[in-house]
Amino acid sequence: MIRSRIIGTGSFLPPKVVTNFDLEKIMDTTDAWIQQRTGIKQRHIAEPGVGAADLGAPAARAALDAAGVRPEDIELIVCGTTSPDYLFPNTSCLIQHQIGATRSAAMDVNAACSGFMYALSTANAYVRAGVYKTVLVVGAEVLTYLLNWDKRDTAVLFGDGAGAVVLRAEKGEHGILTTHLGADGGAKDILWMEAGGSKCKVTAENVDGPERDVRMKGTDLFKRAVVVFGEAAQKALEATNMTVADIDLFIPHQANTRIIYTAAERLGLDREKVFVNIDHVANTTAASIPIAIDEALRTGRIHGGDIIMLAGFGAGLTWGSVLLRW
C-alpha cells in the first residue's frame, strides 16, 4: 500500500521573544495567571512587515534539507494558515517562490488552529490517490498582527512561527495510517473575527472597533476542545484497530496545557507520552503541530517505528487527527 511518509521536518520562529513579564508591563495581567491558566511563559513575535511566508519559507527549507529533497522536486505545497500575507495570492505561492519550488502546485488551507491537520490530510489524500509523490506541508502564522493588545483574554495566548514537513509516497507500513477531520460551523461565535472578509469590510469606522478583535468564548471553547480533540484521536485508534497503549507519542495542538492534559486524561494516556512545548512558543495556530513535531524529533522524543498521534482543534469549530508510524 502507498503511504505518505514524513521524510524531513523543519521549523522557524521569529527572533523576537516576548515574555509574560513583558506583557505585565503593557496590560493588566501576571506571569502567574498566564502560566497557571495556559502553561505559556513566552512567545515569539514577528516584526511588522514580516508575513507568514517569511516564516514558512525558512521552515520549508529546513524540512527540504532534512529530507534531502530539492525544491524543484516538490510537486505540491499545502500551507495551513489563518494569517496569510495577502488576501490573494495565497501564502503557498509566496513560499513556493521564496524556496524555488518552481514545479509545484500551491494551495492554502484555512481551518484556523486545525489548519495543519487539514493541510496534512489533504496532502496525504493526494499522495494516496497517486496524484503526487513529493509534497511539502507547511503551517505558517503571524497571528499576532490580529491581536488587540488591550484585550488580555486573547492577547496573552498567541505567538508566531512556522513548521514544515516533506511527505514522500512510499510502499510499506511507515507513514500516515489514518486521518480524521471534523467541523461544526454552528459554533462560529466561539472564536472568530468579524471584519476583514467579504461579509464585513474593514472601514474607517470599524478598524479599531470590536469587529477587528479576536472574539473568543474561552470557557465554551475549552469545554468543546477537550471533547472533540479526544474523539478525533479515538476515531484514529478505532480505524487502525489500535488502543491508547499503542501510542508512543501524542503531539497535540498547543493551545493550553490544561486542555492538552484533560484530553490526554480522557483518552487514558500518560502525561509522559504527551509532547508539550507551549511554554516557549505559545499558541502558534496552524503552525503549532509542525513546530512541535520538529522539536520532538530534534530532542529525541521520536524514534523510527514509533506510533505518533497528532490532533488539533480550532475556530470553525474544526478539529482533526492524524495517526502515523514514523
Ligand SMILES: CC(C)(COP(=O)(O)OP(=O)(O)OC[C@H]1O[C@@H](n2cnc3c(N)ncnc32)[C@H](O)[C@@H]1OP(=O)(O)O)[C@@H](O)C(=O)NCCC(=O)NCCS
Ligand atoms: C482563555 C482561558 C485561558 C481563560 O481561562 P479561564 O480559567 O477560563 O478564565 P476565565 O475566562 O474564566 O477568567 C477568569 C478571570 O481571569 C481574568 N482574566 C482573563 N484573562 C486574563 C489575563 N490575561 N490575565 C489576568 N486575568 C485574566 C478574567 O477577566 C476573569 O476575571 P473575573 O473572574 O474577575 O471576571 C481559557 O478559557 C482557555 O484556554 N480557553 C480556550 C482558549 C483557546 O484554546 N483558544 C485557542 C483555540 S485554538
